[in-house]
Amino acid sequence: MKKSLVFTLALVANLSFSQIYFEDNASLLGLGVSCGDTPIGNGITFYDYNNDGWDDITLPSQSGSPLRFFKNINGTFVEEILISPQITSQVKQVNWVDIDNDGDKDLYVTSNVSGNRLFVNNGSMSFQEVTSTCGLPTNNIFTYGASWGDYNNDGYLDVFLSNRDVTGVVPNYLYKNNGDGTFVNVSNLVGILEVSDLSFCSAFCDYDKDGWQDIYVSNDRVDNPNVLYKNNGDGTFTDVSVNTGTNLYIDAMSVTVDDYNNDGWLDIYVTNTPSGNVLLQNNNGEMFTNVASTAGVLFNSIGWGAVFLDAENDMDLDLYVSGEFNGSVPGFLSAAFYENNGSGYYSLPSNTGFMNDTRQSFSNAIGDVNNDGFPEIVVSNADNENIFVWSNQTVSTNNWLKVKLQGTVSNRDGIGSLIEISINGEKQYRYTLCGEGYLSQNSGTEIFGLADNTVVDYVKVTWLSGIIDVIDNVNANQVLEIIEGENQLSINENEQTTFSFNNPVSDELIIKSAQNIKCVTLYNALGQELMQYKALAREVRLNLSHLEKGCYFIKMVINDNLKSFKIIKS
Numbered sequence: 001m002k003k004s005l006v007f008t009l010a011l012v013a014n015l016s017f018s019q020i021y022f023e024d025n026a027s028l029l030g031l032g033v034s035c036g037d038t039p040i041g042n043g044i045t046f047y048d049y050n051n052d053g054w055d056d057i058t059l060p061s062q063s064g065s066p067l068r069f070f071k072n073i074n075g076t077f078v079e080e081i082l083i084s085p086q087i088t089s090q091v092k093q094v095n096w097v098d099i100d101n102d103g104d105k106d107l108y109v110t111s112n113v114s115g116n117r118l119f120v121n122n123g124s125m126s127f128q129e130v131t132s133t134c135g136l137p138t139n140n141i142f143t144y145g146a147s148w149g150d151y152n153n154d155g156y157l158d159v160f161l162s163n164r165d166v167t168g169v170v171p172n173y174l175y176k177n178n179g180d181g182t183f184v185n186v187s188n189l190v191g192i193l194e195v196s197d198l199s200f201c202s203a204f205c206d207y208d209k210d211g212w213q214d215i216y217v218s219n220d221r222v223d224n225p226n227v228l229y230k231n232n233g234d235g236t237f238t239d240v241s242v243n244t245g246t247n248l249y250i251d252a253m254s255v256t257v258d259d260y261n262n263d264g265w266l267d268i269y270v271t272n273t274p275s276g277n278v279l280l281q282n283n284n285g286e287m288f289t290n291v292a293s294t295a296g297v298l299f300n301s302i303g304w305g306a307v308f309l310d311a312e313n314d315m316d317l318d319l320y321v322s323g324e325f326n327g328s329v330p331g332f333l334s335a336a337f338y339e340n341n342g343s344g345y346y347s348l349p350s351n352t353g354f355m356n357d358t359r360q361s362f363s364n365a366i367g368d369v370n371n372d373g374f375p376e377i378v379v380s381n382a383d384n385e386n387i388f389v390w391s392n393q394t395v396s397t398n399n400w401l402k403v404k405l406q407g408t409v410s411n412r413d414g415i416g417s418l419i420e421i422s423i424n425g426e427k428q429y430r431y432t433l434c435g436e437g438y439l440s441q442n443s444g445t446e447i448f449g450l451a452d453n454t455v456v457d458y459v460k461v462t463w464l465s466g467i468i469d470v471i472d473n474v475n476a477n478q479v480l481e482i483i484e485g486e487n488q489l490s491i492n493e494n495e496q497t498t499f500s501f502n503n504p505v506s507d508e509l510i511i512k513s514a515q516n517i518k519c520v521t522l523y524n525a526l527g528q529e530l531m532q533y534k535a536l537a538r539e540v541r542l543n544l545s546h547l548e549k550g551c552y553f554i555k556m557v558i559n560d561n562l563k564s565f566k567i568i569k570s
Contacts, residue, residue: 008258019395020339021310022353022377026389028107029369030077034384036062041304041362043093043145043439044387046379048072048106048367050125053470053479055367057378059387060091063113068267083107083127086523089114089288092144093439094199097157101180101412110143110439112164120181128174135183138485141170147435149204149213149254149416151190152235154528155466157411157434160215162199171196172217191237197224203255204416204438205266206231207244208285211466211555211562213416214309218252218270225249226270233521245288247311248278254438258308259429260295260317261344266418266431271303271321271438274332278401296346301325301333301469305364305438313398313449315428316340321375322438327358330514333356335379353393359385373400373477375447399450399476401459405432408484409553420460421474423453450476465566466523467557488566499558504568507545513538513555518557524550544569 026032035042038061045058054072055480061067066086069432070077097103100120107119107127118134119127126483131138136159145162150526152158156177163170171194188194198220212231219226225247229237236279241247248270256269266280272278280288292541294299302324308317319338327334335357338346359381369376369391379388401421405414419430451457456474461482463469469487474480495549499513511517517540521532530552533542547569 013329015207016481019396020318020337020349020352021393021513022337022386022390023355023393024357025206025391026387029389029391031057031389032077032386033059033068034386034435035064035380035382036383037089037384038062038092041382041439042091042380043363043441044305044365044378045094045096045441046365046367046376046378046443046488047096047105047441048444049096049107051104054371055369055445057094057367058094058381059559060094060109060439061088063090064088067094072369080182083119087117089432093144093146093435093441095148095435095441096444097148098412099157099177101156101407103412107158108146110141110146110161112142112144112432114123114142115140116143116146116161116252130181134181135185136175137173137176137185141173143166143437144199145201145361145439147202147204147215147433149215149224149434150411150464151204151215151231151237152176153212153410153523155407155409155411155465157413157415159183160202160204160217162201162217163196164198164200164220166198168196172202173200174215179192190235191239193227193239197227197429200253201255201435201438201554203268203431203433205268205431206255206416207266208416209265209418209562210285210557211464211564213464216255216257216268220251220253222249222251226252232521242314244286247291250275250278252278253304254306255438256306256308257431257433258317258339259431260308262316262426262428264427264429266429269297269306269308269319271299273302274300277303277306277321295344296348297321298325299336300331301336304362305379305380305440307366307377307437307440307442308365309366309377310447310449311337311375311392311446312394312396313400313451314342315451316342316344317425319346321366322361322379322456324360324362326360326383335361343480346443354390357388359383359388361388363437363439365437365440366444368402368445370445373402373447375443398452401448401450401453401474401476402445402479403430403459403461404445404481405461406481406483407463407465409467410463410484413444414461414484416464418462419463420459421448422460423450424457430460445479462564466553467566468564476513482487485566499556499563501554501565501567504570505544506570507543509544509554509567510543511540511542511554513558515559518559521555523553523555
């Protein structure tokens with residue numbers, strides 16, 4: 001009897017010790033504020049805008065109210081004014097983005113009423129509006145979401161604008177960053193559809209892992225299918241929606257990108273009306289399958305913002321969804337927290353907190369309020385209700401690792417990088433985005449749950465430049481800052497991946513492989529493509545005698561796998 005009692009008490013203690021629990025502490029943290037009551041909601045941004053290591057909060061607002069900035073000071077928030085005169089027009093989304101790679105965050109604001117605006121950070125959080133001189137549109141083009149990525153791998157972030165013009169005139173636009181503080185509309189040149197599809201938002205993501213960022217767009221109304229643009233690697237895109245099974249005919253709201261099943265391929269979650277949300281499982285970069293029903297994440301309400309997070313740091317991704325209903329209509333969820341059972345299947349646990357999560361909500365984002373390694377969720381609510389700050393009160397001894405990137409050849413913030421970690425052969429992946437979900441922006445620091453493990457076998461970063469950094473034997477419970485190129489794979493490690501090459505190179509680069517080489521592309525240190533060789537052979541020879549001495553980068557496709565390495569021209 002005594003032994004049985006001890007076992008029971010130990011079991012109960014263990015269960016309570018790992019219990020997920022979230023509590024709204026907005027008022028306690030200095031965030032008892034509202035975004036107003038904007039039609040179809042405002043976005044929300046949970047991002048460290050001043051580079052002090054603490055995730056701040058930026059709140060878009062309704063017409064007549066200012067755009068609001070809340071600085072995180074050691075886990076509590078203080079409002080500050082960053083823009084003068086203040087922005088008081090209706091704002092949809094806020095992006096903190098380093099457009100000029102100078103290490104500070106510039107500010108891009110979208111509006112479907114008064115037009116978008118770009119403010120360049122001149123240092124020390126001093127901002128200058130440059131919308132009228134930078135080449136981005138100044139007139140109202142009915143933009144909801146803006147997402148940033150580097151479609152041509154030149155090291156500068158470009159922007160895709162999702163425009164919801166109810167008159168059916170204005171299409172979406174892709175603006176190329178020229179690298180000199182100006183942008184140019186390249187939509188027609190690169191193959192972006194010239195149709196108005198009532199687009200809410202988009203995301204840059206490399207769905208086929210070929211080293212080039214593709215774009216997925218969510219469109220409102222069932223007669224406007226979602227679009228997946230495949231990046232061809234030559235400065236153009238092809239609509240592959242039908243071929244990949246991503247042409248959803250639904251009332252699509254969000255584009256939430258993550259690897260929910262840890263298989264190394266990026267999946268996409270899209271919110272919808274009560275006919276059910278969609279979870280597009282990526283099948284090896286070729287086709288997507290809607291597994292929302294079998295995974296248990298249909299929601300069956302009117303969903304808007306959605307975000308993946310490892311709530312208890314147990315090494316799998318949970319899911320939080322915000323909804324338009326306020327809890328007053330039986331059978332329709334106002335919001336949902338789905339717990340991952342560890343194998344990609346989800347349940348709706350009833351004991352995870354989220355008390356009174358019954359406000360009409362549109363946008364959500366994740367960050368870490370107190371830098372304890374456990375993620376929080378912030379939510380933008382409508383009807384003049386205060387925002388939620390769902391503080392992570394989970395009691396757990398699970399460990400964590402936070403990874404922050406700094407690009408040198410790629411864009412400064414490392415947007416578009418794939419981060420892989422491995423513990424005893426069990427891998428996890430994160431992909432870095434800027435402008436995601438529904439009108440949101442998540443923390444620029446990626447959090448990995450490690451369960452009870454104290455050491456990560458390796459952390460691997462594949463940058464858009466093709467550079468691969470690997471750091472071995474990383475201790476848990478720290479912020480790991482990785483600078484591009486400082487921990488590159490050695491030549492010997494490249495040889496172990498079934499190919500070899502001469503390095504340094506005098507006149508001719510010779511690449512030999514055990515499998516057929518399909519394509520070899522050469523870039524300079526600025527990420528500019530210099531030559532491309534397509535073949536189907538196990539040996540490729542490139543004449544580099546005309547090149548100047550220096551560092552160059554190679555991207556190569558072998559058996560549909562992307563390999564990257566650096567060479568020195570001597």
